Amino acid sequence: MNEHSTPTTNPSRAVRLETFGGPEVLELQEIPAPQAGAGQIRVRVTAAGLNPMDWFMTSDAETGARFGFSLPIGFGTDYAGVVDQIGDGVTEFAVGDRVFGGALSRAIADFVVVEVAGTIAVGGQAHHTPDGIDDNTAAVLTIAGCTAAAALAVVDLGPGDTVLMGGAGGGVGVFAVQLARLAGARVIGTGSPTSADFLRSLGAEPVTYGDGLADRVRDLAPDGITAAIDLHGSETAQVARELGVADSRITTIAGQIDGITPANGANAVPGTLEEIARLVATNDLRVPIAAAFPVEQVRAAVELQAGRHVQGKVVIEL
Incomplete structure (x- = not known):
């Protein structure tokens, strides 16, 4: 020293x-x-x-x-x-x-x-x-911010996208929802019934996970979804496939599914954390x-x- x-x-x-x-x-x-x-x-x-x-x-x-x-x-x-x-x-x-x-x-x-x-x-x-x-x-x-940014990069979200996000109210979800919204995407986020108001506060449209999820998503998005990010397991990814989303526009962070590219925060592009910190400092990310x-x-x-x-x-x- x-x-x-x-x-x-x-x-x-x-x-x-x-x-x-x-x-x-x-x-x-x-x-x-x-x-x-x-x-x-x-x-x-x-x-x-x-x-x-x-x-x-x-x-x-x-x-x-x-x-x-x-x-x-x-x-x-x-x-x-x-x-x-x-x-x-x-x-x-x-x-x-x-x-x-x-x-x-x-x-x-x-x-x-x-x-x-x-x-x-x-x-x-x-x-x-x-x-x-x-x-x-x-x-x-650090971990949640980098993981969320890496997940968005895998599915390449932008204006015009409607993304189904599983586990949207969790530690990574709070970043992923807001970053997706900042990218111009519509976000449908899965959670428990008690998390609905919290998900709305982040900018997501809440939908209850579990049996019947695909039908509930169809009701919310009759024109379909274009991407999916599964932040909990594999249910959201499997439902996205059922709804016709291409594997290239689906990612997971916990579940491993053949044909689907998982997201890893270690792969976040240089400068990711500095940008996230800037968004927090300017109150653009809560x-x-x-x-x-x-x-x-x-x-x-x-x-x-x-x-x-x-x-x-x-x-x-x-």
């Missing part, structure tokens, strides 16, 4: 897993504070956003191995905070800068070290937080925060998020 770094705080806290499993295995532990090396910055994390991938990746040993994890391991990927230490050679950031980004399965901690030239999966990444965006909001932009928990209540927060019925995003505050 260089002379502009602040003194090390030691020990520090981090949410860790000593064994793979559900929310019950999450522990808030004291660990040595990480130090920024060359080409790295250390961020004092103030807020971390939860995503389904967080608990899915660490749910069992087989899944963890697919992501290259070995125990013990941290938890959470989205974060926001303030740079408090910079390594040699870093010119893009300074101590005191507000930043947000992603660091795979290690973000819910007092400090996270990220590579200035890294990626979310390898080394972590950081972006400057624009004025006008609070840390709780910045902390939920980010609903469903709940915020202190880090000591991380298990309860993950249980809520894992229920998959949260309208918006869940935040951990540090």
Whole structure:
């Protein structure tokens, strides 16, 4: 680290897993504070956003191995905070800068070290937080924002499109609905009956998921739909096929269906997060925060998020 770094705080806290499993295995532990090396910055994390991938990746040993994890391991990927230490050679950031980004399965901690030239999966990444965006909001932009943008890119939405969006009120859905509307598309969003008003507030026309979905969509869009984004499983994608949508204009983020290209946030084009942050800062994109928990209540927060019925995003505050 260089002379502009602040003194090390030691020990520090981090949410860790000593064994793979559900929310019950999450522990808030004291660990040595990480130090920024060359080409790295250390961020004092103030807020971390939860995503389904967080608990899915660490749910069992087989899944963890697919992501290259070995125990013990941290938890959470989205974060926001303030740079408090910079390594040699870093010119893009300074101590005191507000930043947000992603660091795979290690973000819910007092400090996270990220590579200035890294990626979310390898080394972590950081972006400057624009004025006008609070840390709780910045902390939920990375995974959901990139995934939503990647999904829209797969189906290439534009004016004149009518898109059926499954799971439209979830963490990715709140971004995908609004980005689709900004692209000029009409959005029909699936959800439970109790989510109808929330979906309307995002700009979607609500439709109840489950048996009979195809008929309900026909009633809403007698001229047909032109694209589909399934943010939950495979029901929406299968219904879109039934309604005559070409596979090239259907995408999923959770379900795998032969012939349909899945969307991956890692494939979002460069500049995606900066553009999403700009839209949030100018109030053109609204980010609903469903709940915020202190880090000591991380298990309860993950249980809520894992229920998959949260309208918006869940935040951990540090």
